[in-house]
Amino acid sequence: MTGKERAFKKKVEELVKKANSMEEAQVKNTIRILEAARKSVAAEVASTEWEAYRLPQLKAAIQRSMQEFGQLYNIDLTDAQLDFWEHGINMVDGPIETIGIGLSLPEIDSTALAIMQGFTTDLVTNLTGDAVGKIQKELTMGIMGQKSPYEVMQAVGRNLKDKSIFRSIAARAELITRQECGRVLEAAQEARRQQAAEIIPDLGKEWCHAVHVRQPRVSHLAADGQKRKANEPFDVGGEKLMYPRDPAGSAKNTIGCNCYTIPWHPNWEEAAEQAKEAA
DSSP: OOHHHHHHHHHHHHHHHHHHHHHHHHHHHHHHHHHHHHHHHHHHHHHSOOOGGGHHHHHHHHHHHHHHHHHHHHHHHHHHHHHHHHHHHHHHHHHHHHHTOOOOOOOOOOHHHHHHHHHHHHHHHHHHHHHHHHHHHHHHHHHTTSSOHHHHHHHHOSSSSSSSHHHHHHHHHHHHHHHHHHHHHHHHHHHHHHHHTTTSTTOEEEEEOOTTOSSOOHHHHHHTTOEEETTSOEEETTEEESSTTOTTSOHHHHTTOOOEEEEEOSOHHHHHHHHHHHO
8 A cells, every 4th residue: 555545545534533423413412402302391291280171282382392393403404414515525525635636626516415405304394293293192192081191201201212202203313313414425425526537537436334333234235345436326235326325225225324435546646646747
């Protein structure tokens, strides 16, 4: 391995580590926002008299608490996606510049980012709506005498780790956060590679399987190390994917995926020399 290749590898590792840290921090933000909503819901349930005529009032309070959660979560997540978009660009620029190839490229079209942020908003809205429905159902059963107040509180959840509605909300919110931040990260890389390939002959990409995954997909493990030209898809589980979490793929092949891509070239030394001559 040459000095430039070592520098390239080190930079890639640094940027991948940062991406992982960004994702973990964003999940913590999501859980923090949800925990505040859970406390608000629990307070409403505990402070309202369990009488049938109180049900509309209680339902309205629960809906307000969860809608506030949805608004805060959506703002926080869509803002974070912009950071992941910018980091995705840097995951292409940084390693290539470390090789000695200067990239003076225009900003990539952010239309795809706006579309993905809109999709994320829809996911958050659906999550919030489902949560409100489940919580209100439990409250109705309690006030109608089909469940005791204690049983209702158990179903709603005293924390985010109980086997409860809020535990399932937390798991779903975490999945959305990881999925949509990772999708934006990879989409930005893909768009940047397409740009960079116009000035770097034979620039490609490599599929990498995340090492920390507890239950890896066999097909994704098999794809580890797969190399393609910048504009060519990977073959993953029989599907053609331009990058991990590519929305063109099936849900079973993209949801919960933790794989990532890095820039690849058959000869970085040669690419650096060609860039130097072109300059």
